[in-house]
Amino acid sequence: MQDLDPAALDCLAALADEGSFERAAQRLSITQSAVSQRLRGLEQAVGQLLVVRSRPLRLTEPGKLLLRAARQWQALRADVARELGESLRAQARLAIAVNADSLATWVLPALDGVVQQGLADAARDGLGLELVVDDQDFTHEWLRQGQVLGCVSTVSKPLRGCTLTALGAMRYIAVASPGFVERRLGGDAAGGLDAHNFAAMPFIVFNRKDDMQALWVERAFGVRKPRLDERYVPSSEAYVRAVAMGWGIGVVPELQVREALARGELLALRPEVGVEVALHWHQWKLGAQAAAGADARPASAALDRVGAALVAGARRALGP
Structure with a gap:
């Protein structure tokens, strides 16, 4: 497999988010032709079909695998920009999946400090938090497919490449x-x-x-x-x-x-x-630390902050 083009990974993520070439092009401020060319280049690099051109379009299993890589790359890129004191021209997306009952009770208070800090430092904040809502038994599928970088779930076994933390009951x-x-x-x-x-x-x-x-x-x-x-x-x-x-x-x-x-x-x-x-927090281990074993901390500072805030907030609200 050839080296993956970061711009092509951004296109794949935009296609997954927007569901069409037209909206993905608008999001990236490029032409639809450029989106198609970058996707074709990525498919040639991996030698597999990544997107089924339907309405709405959908990702193949190899496409979902590369989507996880795209999400992780975007999160790491935003962290590097923040550490260097630079602002990103386009805001990256940090999506997490939560169940509706948690969202209605303890999730927003748990994340308030993280969000307020991001608002206060908006010039350097390169991540846009997105909350995806699904049943607690199904949020884990969003993580597996690469649509989100973390999830609140009833699943008690981590995916390979992910960490798991008990939140409470x-x-x-x-x-x-x-x-x-x-x-x-x-x-x-x-x-x-x-x-x-x-x-x-x-x-x-x-x-x-x-x-x-x-x-x-x-x-x-x-x-x-x-x-x-x-x-x-x-x-x-x-x-x-x-x-x-x-x-x-x-x-x-x-x-x-x-x-x-x-x-x-x-x-x-x-x-x-x-x-x-019983609820658990799952999140991807990003970057080189992902190969360091199950106890390695995630490399993405933003994802780490979100995860730590959710764990602390859940334990305050739910108890052990």
Whole structure:
């Protein structure tokens, strides 16, 4: 394999982000022809097809492998520029994948110091933070495909070339509005929901990847693969609002509804039952240190700062 052209790697990353040659050209301030030429040169250098020209375009497996290299190169380049006191003409992208419940609770406070520092040093900050949201069981796939440099995930085994740090456990509980408890559960939050009536009760579900409600029912009543009456609300904040409005039963992070419970706006159902979800932080080891073994620290200072902030913030919010 020939040496890889950094400009061609930038093109590959832009194509992955933008989904078309036209938008990638606009992002890079070059012509579509130049994007095509650089991509062809990269494909010739590795001897494999990297991009399927569909709408939207998609990367092949070799393309995903090189995308990881492109992300890592961009992060390292930004670090070098920052150390030299230079500003990058184009802002690099530092993308991380997080689950919606973490984003709605502890992620933003955890990252606030890092972001504020970047704003204060905007002239030299060469990285643009991007938060990609997916279910906690699927964020790891974004990392594997090279779309992000780090992720918050339930996966407990690191990819080769990545580090893994335990963040703590997020506890999920079942809640409902006082009106719902009165109408549907006989006013009994502690025991009104049982193995005989749960199937007739509406449950609020985030999206079709979300199985937290079924996991809670399994834990509460010992029912394998329960069938639920589901109503979908794909937003963490709107989800809690729908539960408070009496749309149905929600299974939510205790951290997210602690204040609503204290105010009596929501009631915990069978409060002794909870589902603990262990979360982990994964990030790529960048540069020469990636070959130094599993205990090597990442070479990218920016990614290291983001990871350290997330680890500290999660442990403050979630506990051990």
